[in-house]
Amino acid sequence: MRAAEVLARCATLDRFTSLPRGLERVHLSKEHASANAQAGRWMEQAGLRTWQDAAGNQWGRREGREPGLPALVLGSHLDTVTDAGSFDGMLGVVMAIAVAERLGARVGRLPFALEVVGFSDEEGTRFGKALLGSQAVAGTWDDDWFELRDKDATTLRQAFEEFGLDPRRVGDAARSPASMVGYLEAHIEQGPYLEEADASLGYVTLIAGARRFRLSVLGEARHAGGTPYERRRDALVGASEAIVLVEEMAKERGCIATVGRIAVTPGGINVIPGRADLSLDLRAPTDEDRDAMWVDLLARIRELCRRRGLRLDVVESHHAPAVHCAPWLQDAVVAGIATTGDTAPMGLWSRAGHDAMAIGAVADVGMLFVRCGDGVSHHADESVREVDVEAGLDAFEATVLQVAAVVEARG
């Protein structure tokens, strides 16, 4: 299978969307079911046996040279953000299926089974918590998450049931370390560095761990006209100062911090906001840099709230440690890329989170990055070049064979 077909399949998946225009496919939605079914059909065409696991992840497997061997798992996710592009996640799943198809009967001679997975939730769009699919597989699931609610107040538990899954069985999705040789994920870079280096492909050294917080700034709603400044406790002005500070501090420290959501109540044109709720996503090259920034940032936001007579409530909604790609899988990806002619490929740390982070708890992981247009991601304008996908397929297939050689050599 060639790149043109891979891109056509990504376009096919775009049809499973909840938006009249644009792409949004969230965890446990009917679009999710349709995407799983479509991916499952492609897996079967590639000669894989398929199943959907107890957490809504779509799997396919072909046995290696004997039945029941540990598996090398290739995959990524099938869910999206709102107004998403066509490649974040999906490209990796479709490339994994393509590699399985290209290897075909050769898989039967490999020293491991080959599995492909399309994870059910990586973005956390629906329930505000990321990596739900891959964490179930990693066995790091927390049953408290079943009480999370989407914007319509549906709990994750209800969503499981409506999707036909039994929440009590979610543990069945967990995989043992012994069942996996490793996990490899192809993904668009979602940043500009490969493009700046004029390279099609890169390998990932580590995936930075994000911490996410919900900040609630609490003031007092009052009449916008009648309340003089000395009596105002305007939650939105306080929140705005905090947002400007977040950017300023992250730039100073080489971190990346984003406020992607904000909501104010009561939200009247002529009413001082009494409350502002915002999200914060914080990343850095090391967990230490990130945590040090958070300590200082929180102190300064508390200080500005105190000065303005505002209260601050903080809830940490996500906390992921940085995950290092296994050196031997980094080497395998480098070797895979080398077969395409780039013998000294670029190594990058991933600022974005990936399913590989969660799977890192239960298996060695490696990642292949594919150049994307202008670093754009999480946007309908996400793009990849056919030539880069072509190179990516060759490299990803060669990486699998390189892993096989290493496993073989281990004996």
Next chain:
Amino acid sequence: MRAAEVLARCATLDRFTSLPRGLERVHLSKEHASANAQAGRWMEQAGLRTWQDAAGNQWGRREGREPGLPALVLGSHLDTVTDAGSFDGMLGVVMAIAVAERLGARVGRLPFALEVVGFSDEEGTRFGKALLGSQAVAGTWDDDWFELRDKDATTLRQAFEEFGLDPRRVGDAARSPASMVGYLEAHIEQGPYLEEADASLGYVTLIAGARRFRLSVLGEARHAGGTPYERRRDALVGASEAIVLVEEMAKERGCIATVGRIAVTPGGINVIPGRADLSLDLRAPTDEDRDAMWVDLLARIRELCRRRGLRLDVVESHHAPAVHCAPWLQDAVVAGIATTGDTAPMGLWSRAGHDAMAIGAVADVGMLFVRCGDGVSHHADESVREVDVEAGLDAFEATVLQVAAVVEARG
């Protein structure tokens, strides 16, 4: 009728709410219809003939010493903001009805008819445009407003029809200058100045005119992790800088400016906001101060957007000139307050808008302010003291008789 009954009636109106807890009663809602019906019953008990006009305002009238005389109109509004208090608007309507009831048959000896009105929309909560009820009465209605939409995308035209009103007949609600002697409105102060001066009542000298804008800051949605700062065009950070600037500039210049609404898209935790929409409400003691601030503020917001690679779209949604209360009606209110023992009452400019602003286009207007607790308004904690309402009823009734004396003296 005494203050206790007035307060009980305000509590009765609280029942007509669209919220399970708290008060919200918006234009042309079923709660609006219920509040009109209740106010109409009270008007009839006070001896008034009642009708609902072509813009959804609730009226009552008792003839003066001969039928068909021009009317002295007493009133305020029956709609509310979200999570409103019980008094903003409603206190003025209920006090007007109480004064009509207290005067009773004496109205038949006055040199004018007495009318009471409960305006249908002053806050603009539903359609984002304030004073829809009183502007219909003032004859300053603009048919373009029929295309305004509420948050469910219902147009004002559809809302008229669903309420049983014919949009083509809205002009029938307009009153001629010749049909009115003047308009008097009692209202809670919505500010802290009477309380600070230890006074129950005050008279209004002028009502500052607000200008309102919708600002859209347009950047680019991208992945929160993968996009380095030099490539970010984060609409929310730009909007936040603007919000901080709004406060800073308004304080410097003695203006009052409020951003009460903000919404960002796409609104993902891990997506840089591509767009931020905000409201701006701007007021000042004079129209000149206000307009000068807007010119400078807009220039500085444009400059910060340019610096950040953001676009700015601005729509003016409301523009009201300051309205001066008629000196002879100011004098009548002062005389009315004097009967309660405060012979040198406090004069205030109203930072808040009122129906009197719209009616000022077609009649002389005067306003009586009643002290409220801690200056709180547009909040469930809005409060008035019974003793102040008692004084307010006496003063308002005496004001009507003072107006009668002046009209009589004019001959």
